[in-house]
Every structure is written in structure tokens, then in C-alpha cells.
Amino acid sequence: MKVKLKVWRQMSANSAGGFKEYETPDLNSNMSFLEMLDVVNDELTIKGEEPIAFDHDCREGICGTCSLVINGKPHGPHRGVATCQTYMRNFSDGDVITVEPFRARSFPVIKDLIVDRSAFDRIMQVGGFISVRTGSACDANAVPVPKEAADLAMDAAACIGCGACVAACKNGSAMLFVSAKVSQFGLLPQGQPERDQRVLAMVKQMDAEGFGNCTNYYECSAVCPKLISHEFIARMNRDFLKATLRSAFTQAPTGASAAG
Amino acid sequence: MAKLESKIPSGPLAQKWTKHKAEIKLVNPANKRKYEVIVVGAGLAGASAAASLAELGYGVKCFVFHDSPRRAHSIAAQGGINAAKNYQNDGDSVYRLFYDTIKGGDFRAREANVHRLAEVSVNIIDQCVAQGVPFAREYGGLLANRSFGGAQVSRTFYARGQTGQQLLLGAYSALSRMIGLGAVQMFTHSEMLDLVVVGGHAKGIIVRDLVTGEISRHAADAVVLATGGYGNVFNLSTYARNSNATAIWRAYKRGACFANPCFTQIHPTCIPVTGDYQSKLTLMSESLRNDGRIWVPKKPEDSKKNPSDIAEGDRDYYLERMYPAFGNLAPRDISSRAAKKVCDEGRGVGASGLGVYLDFSDAIKRLTEAGVRERYGNLFDIYHEITDENAYQVPMRIFPAVHYTMGGLWVDYNLMSNVPGLFVLGEANFSDHGANRLGASALMQGLADGYFVLPYTIADYLVGQKPAARPKTAAAEFQQAEDNVRGITARLLAVPGKEPISHFHKRLGKILWNGCGMARNATNLKKALQEIPALRAEFWQNVNVPGEDAALNQSLERAGRVADFLELAELLCVDALDRDESCGCHFREEHVDPEGECLRNDDQYAYAAAWEYQGEGQAPLLNKEPLVYETVHMAKRNYK
Numbered sequence: 001m002k003v004k005l006k007v008w009r010q011m012s013a014n015s016a017g018g019f020k021e022y023e024t025p026d027l028n029s030n031m032s033f034l035e036m037l038d039v040v041n042d043e044l045t046i047k048g049e050e051p052i053a054f055d056h057d058c059r060e061g062i063c064g065t066c067s068l069v070i071n072g073k074p075h076g077p078h079r080g081v082a083t084c085q086t087y088m089r090n091f092s093d094g095d096v097i098t099v100e101p102f103r104a105r106s107f108p109v110i111k112d113l114i115v116d117r118s119a120f121d122r123i124m125q126v127g128g129f130i131s132v133r134t135g136s137a138c139d140a141n142a143v144p145v146p147k148e149a150a151d152l153a154m155d156a157a158a159c160i161g162c163g164a165c166v167a168a169c170k171n172g173s174a175m176l177f178v179s180a181k182v183s184q185f186g187l188l189p190q191g192q193p194e195r196d197q198r199v200l201a202m203v204k205q206m207d208a209e210g211f212g213n214c215t216n217y218y219e220c221s222a223v224c225p226k227l228i229s230h231e232f233i234a235r236m237n238r239d240f241l242k243a244t245l246r247s248a249f250t251q252a253p254t255g256a257s258a259a260g
Numbered sequence: 261m262a263k264l265e266s267k268i269p270s271g272p273l274a275q276k277w278t279k280h281k282a283e284i285k286l287v288n289p290a291n292k293r294k295y296e297v298i299v300v301g302a303g304l305a306g307a308s309a310a311a312s313l314a315e316l317g318y319g320v321k322c323f324v325f326h327d328s329p330r331r332a333h334s335i336a337a338q339g340g341i342n343a344a345k346n347y348q349n350d351g352d353s354v355y356r357l358f359y360d361t362i363k364g365g366d367f368r369a370r371e372a373n374v375h376r377l378a379e380v381s382v383n384i385i386d387q388c389v390a391q392g393v394p395f396a397r398e399y400g401g402l403l404a405n406r407s408f409g410g411a412q413v414s415r416t417f418y419a420r421g422q423t424g425q426q427l428l429l430g431a432y433s434a435l436s437r438m439i440g441l442g443a444v445q446m447f448t449h450s451e452m453l454d455l456v457v458v459g460g461h462a463k464g465i466i467v468r469d470l471v472t473g474e475i476s477r478h479a480a481d482a483v484v485l486a487t488g489g490y491g492n493v494f495n496l497s498t499y500a501r502n503s504n505a506t507a508i509w510r511a512y513k514r515g516a517c518f519a520n521p522c523f524t525q526i527h528p529t530c531i532p533v534t535g536d537y538q539s540k541l542t543l544m545s546e547s548l549r550n551d552g553r554i555w556v557p558k559k560p561e562d563s564k565k566n567p568s569d570i571a572e573g574d575r576d577y578y579l580e581r582m583y584p585a586f587g588n589l590a591p592r593d594i595s596s597r598a599a600k601k602v603c604d605e606g607r608g609v610g611a612s613g614l615g616v617y618l619d620f621s622d623a624i625k626r627l628t629e630a631g632v633r634e635r636y637g638n639l640f641d642i643y644h645e646i647t648d649e650n651a652y653q654v655p656m657r658i659f660p661a662v663h664y665t666m667g668g669l670w671v672d673y674n675l676m677s678n679v680p681g682l683f684v685l686g687e688a689n690f691s692d693h694g695a696n697r698l699g700a701s702a703l704m705q706g707l708a709d710g711y712f713v714l715p716y717t718i719a720d721y722l723v724g725q726k727p728a729a730r731p732k733t734a735a736a737e738f739q740q741a742e743d744n745v746r747g748i749t750a751r752l753l754a755v756p757g758k759e760p761i762s763h764f765h766k767r768l769g770k771i772l773w774n775g776c777g778m779a780r781n782a783t784n785l786k787k788a789l790q791e792i793p794a795l796r797a798e799f800w801q802n803v804n805v806p807g808e809d810a811a812l813n814q815s816l817e818r819a820g821r822v823a824d825f826l827e828l829a830e831l832l833c834v835d836a837l838d839r840d841e842s843c844g845c846h847f848r849e850e851h852v853d854p855e856g857e858c859l860r861n862d863d864q865y866a867y868a869a870a871w872e873y874q875g876e877g878q879a880p881l882l883n884k885e886p887l888v889y890e891t892v893h894m895a896k897r898n899y900k
């Protein structure tokens with residue numbers, strides 16, 4: 001099979017970008033989408049053109065490095081998989097496929113299809129943790145955790161931090177990502193002591209990074225490669241409300257400095 | 261000759277670590293912040309080390325080539341992490357975990373290190389649970405366990421099929437907390453391209469910013485490399501595509517010895533290769549071998565038949581037949597070789613004939629499809645995405661693939677290399693797995709090194725260094741190292757070649773797989789040793805590296821890494837040729853016992869081979885660290 005690609009090319013953060021078209025050579029339908037781009041890039045190299053820059057690493061749907069909006073959908077046509085788990089057998093010979101970066105105000109383009117997602121790290125740095133110094137933990141079985149709570153925490157923890165939820169949202173909201181982390185810790189007994197300050201600090205940072213509000217379209221969970229449920233957003237909203245009320249009475253300090 | 265002092269503490273095995281911890285001098289708390297430590301890498305080993313050192317008060321700078329510390333290759337580990345908790349009451353103990361691991365490594369690891377690893381394994385689980393790692397639990401709310409290869413107890417802790425992800429996110433959260441507090445300075449998209457050695461001590465690194473191309477110098481009182489394994493030297497592997505050897509290779513060229521480079525693990529259960537375009541191989545977790553049964557047809561003529569048309573009596577469950585005590589849970593090296601053997605006999609399945617079945621039909625009968633889904637659902641999904649086959653209905657097809665490197669930079673008991681001030685953690689060092697690693701023990705080692713070993717042992721070095729006396733980055737050694745880095749980049753961009761980088765990487769992978777893969781012999785190794793330098797010469801004449809230096813340039817990144825692989829590959833074969841015995845993963849066809857198993861030669865080869873760089877075009881120098889077993893007897897490995 002052969003396909004035609006319409007790919008977003010942009011030299012750097014500050015330059016203007018635009019679409020360029022490429023014809024692929026003959027492809028094997030068992031190729032992954034990224035392997036198809038590898039082949040196209042090798043051809044470009046041989047022709048003396050600069051290859052298409054795109055992010056990837058594990059190529060098995062777990063590191064969250066790959067991105068790409070394929071035919072208008074973050075991570076491509078299939079539900080519950082990342083771009084690197086998208087295979088050419090899902091396309092037909094002669095298809096025209098549009099490939100763009102994850103676009104969002106808080107994810108500036110670095111080059112071509114690569115965007116800067118460091119805002120996620122900064123949100124994590126203000127509260128995405130349980131403060132436990134190395135060596136200070138009690139025996140792992142000292143605190144039983146109900147299986148249902150542990151399983152639901154794991155559902156939330158499965159987030160790979162790819163940012164597709166943001167790219168899919170017309171408001172550029174990061175609520176699904178943040179709520180997954182907040183919920184993971186909020187569901188576990190170990191996460192209780194810092195529960196209020198965590199959600200307040202992370203939401204504050206999320207706003208500071210310029211992510212938009214959630215207006216309940218749930219495009220996020222529809223494109224999420226790990227099918228993180230938007231119910232975590234509701235859970236976080238409740239946590240946030242309670243924490244806001246409580247902090248109004250107690251003036252609890254918020255943020256990482258307090259957590260330290 | 262390098263000085264290899266293993267610094268193993270004296271005293272009985274089980275007390276060495278406690279005694280050593282008690283004897284290590286401490287750095288005065290007020291002085292700790294005057295020391296700067298560079299940590300390269302934020303996988304399990306690097307992130308846990310950076311966070312723990314910062315908690316102690318050291319100034320920490322952490323560098324990763326990834327866009328975020330959360331993306332390290334550790335994230336991909338599926339199956340689990342071992343710990344001698346004995347929560348199952350099935351007779352596990354620190355000693356048993358130690359013994360399984362050292363036996364699993366075919367008695368080519370250092371006794372004292374492995375025992376320490378087993379000791380601290382229990383602390384790791386405590387630490388991770390406290391961080392909010394959502395391990396699998398039983399209905400009573402306590403932690404669940406599963407079995408892994410090479411063990412007869414159930415000591416593996418897991419978080420669905422995403423154990424590495426959850427452990428890494430735990431370490432990343434600890435690291436993030438310290439970044440938020442300003443105690444760790446984090447440098448992402450920053451690739452270390454050289455080590456700076458001043459007065460014989462590691463005192464800094466040279467880094468390229470992968471977004472802008474800018475080269476910077478960083479000085480420190482000690483440098484920690486936690487940069488992962490080098491399995492991508494084979495091109496096709498289960499590693500993340502960008503994993504590479506550049507950090508440790510360039511440290512090797514600055515004097516750090518490279519130990520046992522030929523000890524590379526080939527994992528038995530991966531999805532078979534289908535075509536030349538393929539960029540990576542996908543692991544199917546070893547945990548599947550708990551319930552899946554491995555077989556091939558008894559007769560070669562059945563190998564192209566539909567598996568459901570092959571009668572039970574015509575199937576050869578070869579692991580169960582050859583290793584009845586461990587069956588499908590035989591260690592990786594042994595299982596991989598057995599798969600190779602049956603395929604060499606023409607009994608392999610699938611279009612290429614390079615595959616064996618991993619069959620869940622019995623498990624489905626016993627546990628129901630829903631029960632199997634509960635345990636392995638995500639792995640079956642991955643298999644389906646890649647192969648378009650439903651493994652609930654037809655058996656999976658699997659084949660061995662390169663997966664892990666036991667070799668790495670030589671380190672002493674303190675995890676310090678022979679270059680003082682240079683520490684090496686996690687998969688990047690050589691210390692704990694000998695000639696074969698057991699499943700679920702790399703995660704354990706990475707976190708042991710970072711959380712519980714280095715934070716103590718680094719003091720042993722730092723107390724001898726005057727606080728705040730590290731060299732300035734204006735020093736001549738920094739200039740020289742920066743010139744070296746700029747020189748390599750300029751040479752790569754200047755080659756007026758035609759072929760893309762992948763062309764060379766693929767060819768290198770084939771040479772190594774054939775010459776230094778699952779079975780090795782002197783003839784094929786010598787052939788590979790001819791082919792590799794020739795390919796390297798061709799690379800430097802005919803590689804095509806597009807783009808420029810002062811910008812994000814993925815071709816340039818890859819070219820530098822492949823250039824290093826082209827050198828490292830040669831050392832792999834040199835080491836494999838030198839080790840004229842079979843042990844663990846290193847199966848020399850000349851040394852086989854009557855049953856077809858590895859024949860070790862403890863009289864001559866009970867040593868760690870620590871290779872020392874002698875300059876371009878010179879043969880590396882072999883230093884030997886004798887492996888002295890004070891407590892266990894170097895037995896023949898038996899899994900029958």
C-alpha cells in the first residue's frame with residue numbers, strides 16, 4: 001500500500017509553519033504508523049531533505065513520548081491506543097493522511113511535530129507526590145488498602161502523561177491529566193495527609209500554565225490512550241471544593257514548600 | 261593497568277552491609293550543601309538517587325536526554341519487582357533471594373553485592389507503597405505476589421502489567437518534589453556527551469541541549485551515571501528506541517573500565533520479527549509463563565499447520581519436558597536457547613519459522629477467559645494490536661529478543677568506578693546479575709542502588725574531597741572535553757555520505773545477532789570482528805547526517821549514538837571471544853555439557869572482565885577482578 005501525507009512542518013518555535021505533502025513508498029500494512037514515518041524520513045534523507053521531526057521512544061504505548069494528531073484525532077483513529085500503537089493496516093491504499101502536532105496554548109511547538117509539554121512536569125512539582133523521605137516508610141503491609149481502592153487508584157495511575165487530552169480539548173484543559181494524579185493519591189490512605197494542599201497547589205499551577213477550563217465535553221477521555229475516565233474530573237472538583245472550604249477556615253499553607 | 265579494588269567489606273556475608281554502613285564516614289550536614297553531585301539519567305536508578313541525595317542536603321543537578329524525567333526506559337517494565345518479604349509464607353528469605361539471583365547469574369556476579377541487593381529489597385517495597393505506588397492487592401487489602409522465572413517462591417510485586425511505570429512514577433514524584441523545593445536542578449532534553457576528568461577524578465560533564473544545540477559545561481564534586489543499558493547496539497531489541505550507550509561509552513574512553521560487555525540478555529518471550537522496516541521488538545512479559553504453556557510441534561512437517569489442527573500428542577511442551585522442576589518458568593537464558601534449538605530443528609512456527617507457541621488454552625479452562633483477562637488483559641491487547649491476532653483463541657507466537665545488558669561499567673562495592681568520583685547505577689553498571697539476570701530483578705537493582713546504596717556510599721568518597729573545592733568549568737580539561745564533543749559533531753555533519761543512519765544500525769544489528777547472539781563460537785566471533793571495523797569505516801565515509809548543529813536535529817543525535825554502538829559492538833565480541841567458556845547468556849558452542857547445557861570453567865574464568873580503553877585503534881586491555889565466593893559454593897546450575 002501507499003499513502004499520501006500532509007505533514008505540519010515548522011522549523012522552530014518562532015517560525016511560521018505549514019503543511020507539506022509527501023508520497024510514501026510502498027508500505028507493509030503491518031508497519032506501525034511511526035515505522036512508516038521512519039521509512040519516509042530515510043527517503044527524505046537520501047533525497048537531501050531534512051527529515052520530519054517527531055517525538056517517540058518506547059513505541060509500545062507506555063512512555064507517553066509520542067504524540068501527533070492524525071486526521072484530526074490525537075493518537076489517531078483507534079480508541080485506547082497511542083500513536084506508536086497505530087498500524088498502517090488501519091488505513092487504505094491511496095489514503096491522504098493529515099499529520100499535525102498536539103496543539104494547545106500551553107504546549108508550544110518546538111519543531112515540526114514536537115511540542116513542549118514541560119508544563120505537566122511543573123504541575124507535578126508543586127504537589128504530584130506524597131512526601132516521604134527515603135528510608136522513612138513503615139512496613140508495606142502495615143496499612144491494608146481495600147482492593148477496590150487500589151484498583152481504582154491504578155486506573156488513574158495508568159496515565160502516561162502524553163497530553164492528548166489537552167490537544168483534544170477545545171479549551172486546552174489539562175483537567176483529565178491533573179485529576180488522574182490527584183485521584184490516585186486521594187484514593188490511597190497514604191495520600192490523605194496532603195490531600196487538600198495537593199489539589200489546591202496543582203490546580204493553581206495548572207491555571208498558571210495557561211490550561212483552559214473544563215466545560216464537560218469529554219473529548220479528553222475519548223482520545224486518551226489509557227481510557228482514563230472523566231469521572232476523575234468530577235472527583236477532583238469535589239476534592240477541590242472541600243479543600244477550598246477547609247483552607248478558608250484553617251489558612252493551611254499550600255504548595256510544595258509547605259509539603260517539604 | 262587499572263586499579264580494581266572491589267572494596268568488599270570483611271566479615272560474614274550477611275553482616276557486610278550493616279558493618280559497612282556503620283563504618284562509612286559521614287559528611288557533616290552543614291557541608292552537604294557545599295557538595296554538588298551530577299546525576300545523569302532519571303530512570304529508576306537516577307531518579308531515586310537524585311531525589312534521595314537531595315533529601316540528604318547535597319546539591320543535585322540531574323540531566324536526561326528525554327523531554328521529561330518521567331519518560332525513562334524504566335517506564336516500560338511490565339512484570340514486576342522482587343523482594344524477600346515472604347508475605348506468602350512460602351519459605352522465602354533474604355538468603356533465598358540472594359541465592360536464586362547469584363545462581364540465576366550462573367555464579368558470575370559478586371557475592372557481597374548480590375546479598376546486599378536481597379537485603380534492601382524489602383525496604384524498596386515499603387518505600388514505594390508509602391509513595392502511593394498502586395501495587396496489586398488481595399481482597400483483604402494486603403499486597404499480592406506472583407512468580408517469576410528462576411524462582412520457586414512467589415516474591416514478585418506488581419502493578420498490573422505496568423510495574424515499571426508505577427515504580428518510575430513513584431521515583432519521579434520524589435524527584436519532582438525535590439525539584440519543586442529547589443533542591444534538584446533538572447535539565448531535560450540535555451544529553452551528556454563527555455565526562456570531564458580532572459587530576460584523575462570525575463569532576464564534570466559536557467552536555468548538548470537537544471533543542472538549541474548549545475554545548476554547556478557542568479562541574480561537580482562527583483558524577484553519577486544512571487543511563488541505562490546498551491542493548492540497542494543490536495538495533496532490534498525490546499528497549500525504547502532512544503536508549504543508548506553514549507554516556508557509558510564516552511566515560512569508558514575517559515578511563516572507566518567496561519565489565520563483561522558480552523553479557524547481554526536475550527529474553528525468551530517477545531513478539532517475533534516480521535519485516536525489515538521494524539524498529540523495535542515488543543516484550544510479552546515473563547509473567548505470562550506463570551499460566552501459558554510453551555510448545556512447538558513434535559514433527560517439523562507440522563510447523564506450518566494451524567495450531568488447533570495439531571493433536572495434543574503431537575505437541576512438544578519442551579520446557580516442561582527438559583526442565584520438569586521449573587518447567588515454563590526456567591530462567592531466561594535457558595528458555596531462549598531451548599527456543600532457538602527447537603527452531604533450528606525446523607520445528608519453529610509462523611511464517612519465518614522463528615517462533616514458538618505460548619498457549620493459554622489450559623489456563624482459560626482453569627481460570628475462564630475472564631480470569632486470564634484479569635491477570636494479563638493488557639498484554640493480550642498489546643499482542644492483538646501488533647499481530648492482529650486474538651490470543652484468547654489462538655496461541656501467541658513468541659521468539660527471543662535482546663532485552664537487557666548485564667555488562668556495564670565496572671564498579672566497586674560502593675558503586676564507584678575505577679575513576680574516582682564516577683559512580684554508576686542501575687543497568688549501566690555490571691555488578692549484580694552476573695551472566696544472566698532473573699526476571700523482576702532489574703527494577704529491584706535500580707531502586708536499591710538509587711534509594712538505599714548510593715546515598716550511603718557516596719559519602720565514602722566525598723569525605724575525602726574538600727567541600728566546595730571542585731574545579732571551575734574554565735579548567736583546561738573542560739575545554740578539551742568540549743572540543744572533543746564539538747569535533748565529533750562536526751565530523752558527523754561533514755561526512756559527504758548517502759546512506760541514512762538506520763542503514764548502518766540495521767547492518768550492525770545483524771552482524772551482532774549472528775556473531776554474538778544466543779549462541780557464540782570463535783569462528784563467528786572472529787568473523788564479526790572483521791565485519792564491525794569495516795562497517796564502521798563505511799559509516800564514517802558514507803553516512804548521511806542531514807540538518808545542522810545549532811537546532812533540534814534527531815538525525816545528529818542518532819548518528820552520534822550509532823557511531824558509539826559501532827565501537828562498542830567490537831568490544832562485545834572481543835569480550836565474548838576472550839571468555840572461552842559457557843556461562844549464563846554466554847553460550848559458547850565449544851563448551852557444552854553432554855546434556856547440551858552451559859559448561860562453565862571456574863578455574864580459568866571466575867572473573868569479571870574489566871576492559872580498559874587504550875586509545876583509538878589500540879586493543880583494549882583486559883583487567884580481571886577475581887570472583888571470590890566466600891559463602892556459596894559455585895555449583896552447576898540445575899533447573900531440572
Ligand SMILES: Cc1cc2nc3c(=O)[nH]c(=O)nc-3n(C[C@H](O)[C@H](O)[C@H](O)COP(=O)(O)OP(=O)(O)OC[C@H]3O[C@@H](n4cnc5c(N)ncnc54)[C@H](O)[C@@H]3O)c2cc1C
Binds near residue numbers: 701
Ligand atoms: C520491555 C521491558 C520490560 C522490562 N520488564 C522488567 C520487569 O518486569 N522487571 C524488572 O526487574 N526489569 C524489567 N526490565 C528491565 C528494567 O526495566 C531496566 O533494566 C531498568 O528499568 C533500567 O533502569 P535504569 O534506571 O538503569 O535506566 P533507564 O530507565 O534506561 O534510564 C536511563 C536514563 O538515562 C538518561 N540518559 C541516558 N543516556 C543519557 C545521556 N547521554 N545524557 C543524558 N541522559 C541520558 C535517560 O534520559 C533516562 O532518564 C524490562 C526492560 C524492558 C526493555
Ligand code: SF4
Binds near residue numbers: 166177220227
Ligand atoms: S489523561 Fe490520558 S490523554 Fe491525558 S495525559 Fe494522561 S494518558 Fe494522556
Ligand code: FES
Binds near residue numbers: 063082084
Ligand atoms: S512512543 Fe512511548 S507511548 Fe508512544
